Amino acid sequence: MLTQVTVPYSPGYDYGKGVDLATGSPMGHVVDGAFSGVDDAMGSISSFDIRRIHTTAELEKSLSINVEASGGCGCFSASGRFDFAQSSKIQSSSLFLLISAKVTLPFHGIDEPKLSGSAAAISSNPELFQSRYGNMFVNGVGRGGMFLAVLQMDTASSEEAQAVSMELSGSYGLFSADAKMKMESMQRHFHEDVRTTVYHEGGPINLIMGDVTDPSQMYGLLQQWLNAFQTDPNANAVPYFVTLAPISIADGPIPPNAAQVRQAQDVLVECAKERSSRLDQMNLMDFITLNPGKFTFTAPTTLQTVQEAFRGFQVDIDIIAQAAAAAINDPKTACLPVDFAAKQTPARRFPQGLTPDP
Template identity: 45%
Template sequence: MAFTTIEVAYRDDYNFGVGADMATGSPMGFVVDGTEVGVEHAGGASVIFEVRRITTTAELEQALGIDAKASFGSGLFGAGMSARFSYATSSSVQRESLFMAVTSRVSLQHLSIKAPKLTPKAAEMVDNPTVFAERYGNMFVRGMDRGGLFIGVFRLDVRSEQDRTAIAAKLQGSYGLFSASAATAFDEVRSTYHADALVSMYHEGGPMDLAITDLTKPSQLLDNANKWLQAFKNNPDENAVPYTVTLAPISIAEAPMPPNAADLQKAQDVLVICAEERSRIFDKINLLKYVVDHEDYYDWTGNPAPTTSSLNSAINGFEQDLDLISMCASESINHPSQALTPASFAQQQGKPYPAGAIPSPMPTPRALTLQVGGQWEIVESNGSHIKLVVSQDGDKLSAQASVFIFGPNQSIKSSGHVSGDKFFLRIEWSNGAIGEYSAKFTQGGFPPGSQGILQGTRTVVGAQGDPQGTAGWESAGLVAEFK
């Protein structure tokens, strides 16, 4: 059974003609000679810049070029795992938040060895397939993509799937270089949905001084992506690095087939299964850890009631599954003829698999409520300062209030409510006046997110409810937020 050409992430010591072990991706001896060339009359570059939603670790891995199927599992286990894999796992993708990936690739002319042939030293080994495989592996570096890769992840903690879908539709798509609309759209959704945000980035090639100084500001991610692209526009060769490698079977250069080719093929199939199952388990662990870390976002009532201990127990079970998958992959690499799927390997080892399971019931997302309780002031446009002590029970409000206008004035009765990002409070004053204070949540001087102030209008109403005067107002000393 013949091996096929695969694409893997570049790693140190890869170069044209260098041999490689398919299972681990490890570079071996220099095995193939030949001149690397590009396609004639096709020396231009291609640029991709897009924003799209990701919902799984596997989708992020695909964007990073470490997809299990595309690489046939090569180099996805063991010491050779790339920095891209570390970035994918540290991004902690899970379904309770919205994850948007900003992806940009610059591809200069692809180079490959047109007519590969064994080096004289390698050719001396063709009659000894075992020694040949130990020295040179079973694949070789035939081609390289040069240029660069930029990946940024923007996480927005939005509670409902309806909102997540709406935001994704607004943000995702292909944007032109230096698109101001992209940065504006990112900041607008954060402000509109009063959501906390977190950004991170990973890049290969381009300038080395890119940095995110505010991890909560998504526009910085777009700014860096544009700086990265501009660097390639100005100096493509200076900023380019090899970032994707084409590994081809050594047999196309008339090398001997590996002595255990069928076993190696089976082992690679198992490695693909292991990599895909590992990605799915990461998704489940990320979800459970997010819920535990954001306990206040969820309703933990029910019969039976979900508990953080049940979620932590499930996390432990999934981590055991990760350990078993790692052992299974290692066995497939070291002993291809004995390669087993994770389930069969677990049965052979006398271990449960899967050991982890999502608990039932799970806590449900709690609706966000605008929180305005506490001691603060209403500052009116006419200069009046109304001192408040607001009590809040769910969406219901009451307050003790005082103001000095031609003498002291106290509240004798009050009632109000919050609804979405709107605030309303009705106060009956000791001087007989009735004030109705309506407002809307706004960011004020706060960065886009879940915290801000109130800004609105005060209306004095008469005994029959008719308006008798208005003034603008905003809160002072209050950090209004959604919880």
């Protein structure tokens, strides 16, 4: 049985639009019905967080790329949020500090969903129905926005990253002027580089940092973003998440391959988790390759060993993407990457990426 999922907003989504669960692709308008919010619930919800992150999966969760909540829907489609997570190049050797906030305005959903006339006309043909309308529909839309800024400080090891984190503890929590002084002290002491990246949906479009090495300016951008919502929430809000419900709750046909779709969902969720984990390892190998002078190589590990590991993780990510694509294209044959690789001709090995030891 298919169940409701929550996914990031994508262009083409609108109330009553059909959606293919595996790909997240919008399809034809399938459901009619008036939409509204909950009575006497007109306030907004906001959250704010500053913390150190260690993995791509942690950043994805802050970006609301939640593979569990989404059932893997759209996890392997083009996405500005995933592009941001990937470009942040999270890895254990560097220190990554995240400042994030979300604002959610009142949620609106379809009160009594019913099939549209054109959809009802072919509801007796489940295969044709699914090819036109998919197996889910946009039942509700959440408006508001999200703001994330990642400050990266490159260090030579996870131990050094921890040392820097301990030095900054208590100051980066407020991103104050004291944090800037400590950051400058850390740079002089450890000779490290600092990089800042910002991503936001909704809010003003002219958010610019004058000094990317000043963490207090990251907090200043956040304040500008939040103040914009306080001043004019409707003008600054965008649709940034939707809930997808099974078409069957609107008296639509039950998908002929519902069990296979569920199996494909499970595979896509595991593929997304595997991809995030291997991205972290690939990012670390890439960082070492680009900064060999910061590291001491102990036999039998050499720079070439690290480069070979990087290529292995690249192959793993490629196999994961192929396994996900196969699950989307043919749900009945969906299988995990290790099984997908073994079924290829010739058979392929998974995983191929192995972290060098030592």
